[in-house]
Amino acid sequence: MSQIDIKKFNRTVGRKKKGLAKFLRAFGKSEKKGILKIAKQAETETWKEIQCLDCGNCCKTMTPTYTRKDINRIAKHLNMTYQEYFDKYLEKRRDGDITNRSTPCQFLGKDNKCSIYAVRPEDCAGFPHFYRRDIRYQAAEKTYTNNMLYCPATLIFVEKLEKAIGEDL
Ligand code: SF4
Numbered sequence: 001m002s003q004i005d006i007k008k009f010n011r012t013v014g015r016k017k018k019g020l021a022k023f024l025r026a027f028g029k030s031e032k033k034g035i036l037k038i039a040k041q042a043e044t045e046t047w048k049e050i051q052c053l054d055c056g057n058c059c060k061t062m063t064p065t066y067t068r069k070d071i072n073r074i075a076k077h078l079n080m081t082y083q084e085y086f087d088k089y090l091e092k093r094r095d096g097d098i099t100n101r102s103t104p105c106q107f108l109g110k111d112n113k114c115s116i117y118a119v120r121p122e123d124c125a126g127f128p129h130f131y132r133r134d135i136r137y138q139a140a141e142k143t144y145t146n147n148m149l150y151c152p153a154t155l156i157f158v159e160k161l162e163k164a165i166g167e168d169l
């Protein structure tokens, strides 16, 4: 595998985002049975085509949302107090979310590896949130519509979903 060409990805997603957003709106409202099975298949096929270590774009351009538990765990790992960690790296946003203060993430290495992988935030561990029981809700809430702008795997995943059931929602 070679490094993902993010400029090319940005052009591709720019071209496709409107059509895929329309599909995701319909997907979010769909009552079709078997959607989870199709999503699982789409996820499996997606990870045959792309590897996160060739990308790292989420860690370069987005920020995780931290829980208090995340902060306690990571601070302990770094021999810091909760407050020391917060003051050094984090901010509380207007909506109450606690996030990194800046991007790229302070823990992203040059090799696209996370230096705190074993204790990383739950949000990072779950990203890009493909196979979930509440996948329709996530689609309706624009989780994939927003994430596909940054995440090449999400673009592939959504295209696979559309190909599998776009005509049949
Ligand atoms: S904590 Fe690790 S996985 Fe999460 S954004 Fe930072 S580098 Fe990426």
Ligand code: SF4
Pocket: 050, 051, 052, 053, 055, 056, 057, 058, 059, 127, 128, 150, 151, 152, 153, 154
């Ligand atoms: S989750 Fe998406 S954006 Fe993050 S490294 Fe993997 S493919 Fe890239």
